[in-house]
């Protein structure tokens with residue numbers, strides 16, 4: 001790995017170098033804002049897709065993320081921040097400050113026949129962009145939207161970013177696609193074809209930096225940057241993959257052990273929490289027959305994250321060049337845990353490489369409509385299957401369970417489930433002068449719903465009770481700003497439901513169920529890796545938490561499985 005002798009000192013050195021870079025001479029505090037209604041800071045909310053708790057450097061990963069590490073060194077890192085375990089629900093909760101069912105997106109983009117599961121943002125919620133716009137902010141978005149089923153070029157567009165509070169938008173309406181040729185690629189309200197040399201992660205970074213550069217006036221801006229890295233397919237540029245060649249030779253078992261050691265060293269996880277066992281469906285690395293293929297899958301994954309970090313560096317640089325870095329609150333988080341879906345990576349290689357296929361190339365101006373293209377622009381077949389070496393545009397596969405298991409070190413389960421591996425995310429908060437002790441950790445539990453509350457708080461914005469004639473549900477979260485000053489958050493209950501997987505956490509206690517199983521109870525202070533179910537030992541605690549969950553589920557429109565099938569409209 002070349003990282004086994006990584007010490008705390010090495011990490012601090014990296015962080016220190018980054019911090020120095022960020023606060024280089026010439027980077028003076030921004031002048032006070034004048035003009036716009038809000039005197040609040042700029043807010044940049046960056047989220048990545050399908051990554052585990054331990055992937056980035058400042059959370060124990062070996063992937064090079066110097067720009068995120070620098071933000072962490074100068075900011076605050078949460079060790080117990082939570083998402084909803086899945087793409088669409090996370091985006092719905094993040095954007096609205098409500099639980100996803102309250103915003104209409106309890107599952108994915110299909111209509112499951114009840115208000116909590118319409119698969120489309122409802123009109124009883126507002127987005128952060130809508131609230132910030134009311135406060136006088138410029139509002140920009142680059143990246144993946146994924147909170148409406150209407151992804152076609154001609155709409156309907158009532159729930160596209162420009163209709164939900166953003167002044168400018170570049171990105172994709174749909175939730176997944178090729179990084180070289182994504183479907184539903186959109187500029188403002190118009191779908192566009194990809195251009196020559198296109199790579200989606202770079203395009204998101206460049207548009208975000210461009211929006212920073214083009215922002216005019218004295219009013220602050222809110223920008224949402226939603227990367228699709230490192231969601232499948234494993235697509236990365238050769239220059240970025242080259243850096244990771246051979247880095248995963250020792251396999252997922254060693255990787256998990258190394259990441260766990262660094263997490264303990266950095267104080268991110270408690271040494272008394274046992275490292276979870278390897279997923280029983282994953283072979284020991286020594287027994288894995290396709291080592292070269294598996295190494296390549298992880299090399300590409302790492303390269304995708306690396307490229308995103310480079311782009312975050314360019315966005316931060318654009319803000320710094322404007323003299324606005326000290327006046328900008330930057331968040332970084334991830335939308336769900338590492339993804340064990342073996343998308344495109346099972347079975348024989350298709351189409352069969354030994355049998356030539358004749359495919360029609362796509363016109364340069366043709367809109368891409370397929371999540372998984374069958375053909376590259378120049379007419380080569382896009383291949384899936386076990387053994388396809390990922391990276392280039394004619395492949396479409398996932399990185400697989402073994403690496404997802406390592407991404408989620410030291411926790412259990414994955415994207416979809418609400419055990420800690422599915423819902424735990426890094427949260428970095430960077431705001432010079434306001435985060436009082438740079439480089440520190442906050443161990444208070446927090447949730448996506450808190451981002452809206454924090455934005456409203458720091459911007460001095462008003463969260464509306466009615467919007468465009470509709471009455472708006474009160475926000476569910478709390479402002480995280482006390483934690484910037486080293487103050488604790490008040491204890492409260494936090495809830496999850498996704499695909500019948502359920503949980504409630506109050507303080508150190510978490511009651512959790514993996515559908516269709518029963519309730520398990522964990523003391524997260526002693527055992528955050530959920531290795532020792534205390535439901536039988538502490539039935540009174542389980543009995544205390546169960547009605548809390550049920551009351552929440554009832555209040556927020558959560559329905560038990562099976563949900564109805566999507567209806568044809």
Ligand SMILES: [Ca+2]
Nearest residue numbers: 049050087335
């Ligand atoms: Ca995701």
